[in-house]
Amino acid sequence: MQFENILYTPLDAPPMPEFDLDDLYRWLEQSHARQDRLRKLIRRFTSENNQQLGEYPWDISIAWFNMTGRGPGWMEGFQERFPGLADHINSCFGIPMEQFGAVIMLPMKSNTEGAGFYHQDNDWYGLRMYLEFEDYDNNDLLIRPTKEPYDQQTMIETPVDLSLLQDREIKAKILDRRQCWYVNNVRACHSTYVRVPGKRRIAVLLVSRFTNFDLVFPKIKELVMRSAEKYPDYVIEWRPENENR
Numbered sequence: 001m002q003f004e005n006i007l008y009t010p011l012d013a014p015p016m017p018e019f020d021l022d023d024l025y026r027w028l029e030q031s032h033a034r035q036d037r038l039r040k041l042i043r044r045f046t047s048e049n050n051q052q053l054g055e056y057p058w059d060i061s062i063a064w065f066n067m068t069g070r071g072p073g074w075m076e077g078f079q080e081r082f083p084g085l086a087d088h089i090n091s092c093f094g095i096p097m098e099q100f101g102a103v104i105m106l107p108m109k110s111n112t113e114g115a116g117f118y119h120q121d122n123d124w125y126g127l128r129m130y131l132e133f134e135d136y137d138n139n140d141l142l143i144r145p146t147k148e149p150y151d152q153q154t155m156i157e158t159p160v161d162l163s164l165l166q167d168r169e170i171k172a173k174i175l176d177r178r179q180c181w182y183v184n185n186v187r188a189c190h191s192t193y194v195r196v197p198g199k200r201r202i203a204v205l206l207v208s209r210f211t212n213f214d215l216v217f218p219k220i221k222e223l224v225m226r227s228a229e230k231y232p233d234y235v236i237e238w239r240p241e242n243e244n245r
């Protein structure tokens with residue numbers, strides 16, 4: 001298996017500690033209301049098209065912010081309120097927190113229904129978590145491979161030109177409703193699909209700092225390769241379109 005071809009895999013990480021999900025939702029709501037300026041700052045790192053997208057199917061709260069490497073670190077009292085989760089995020093990937101620019105939490109809006117939009121996260125490191133993914137049999141994370149085997153990110157512009165993607169649309173198999181996972185933002189786009197609305201779903205992005213590639217990339221590669229070998233039935237791999245059956 002080649003690293004560049006791994007489009008999705010659950011990640012080999014310690015089990016998630018218990019936490020109060022209701023309280024986490026309260027924290028997400030409070031933080032979302034208070035972080036308007038910070039969200040605008042983060043959006044400046046994305047393209048102009050992205051900034052004009054408007055309505056997302058999820059809200060955005062930032063639990064950790066350290067884009068410049070000078071802090072401030074944990075936000076809105078996250079570490080004090082969820083010490084077990086904070087420890088877990090700090091240790092589960094074998095990459096210390098200081099190496100991450102942001103930890104962004106995306107609770108899906110309860111009124112979201114149907115297909116989301118295909119996109120690439122402009123954070124190509126692709127380290128992700130679900131802190132909750134209720135009813136993942138009926139609600140999907142969908143992956144679509146690119147036609148070309150790109151070696152670097154080319155298509156973060158949304159709306160994505162779907163003619164650049166293969167027809168193959170693959171539902172990611174979820175290992176556990178609370179899991180760590182990897183998504184490839186170079187040779188694939190992803191989207192959500194909600195068949196049964198109102199279920200709880202919180203995705204987490206661990207965003208890179210842009211300046212620590214040499215330090216972090218080998219660790220991510222090793223983690224993704226090890227995980228793909230551990231969960232072969234869950235891995236989604238890129239292959240040329242004409243090899244689709």
Ligand SMILES: [Fe+2]
Pocket residue numbers: 119120121190
């Ligand atoms: Fe995404």
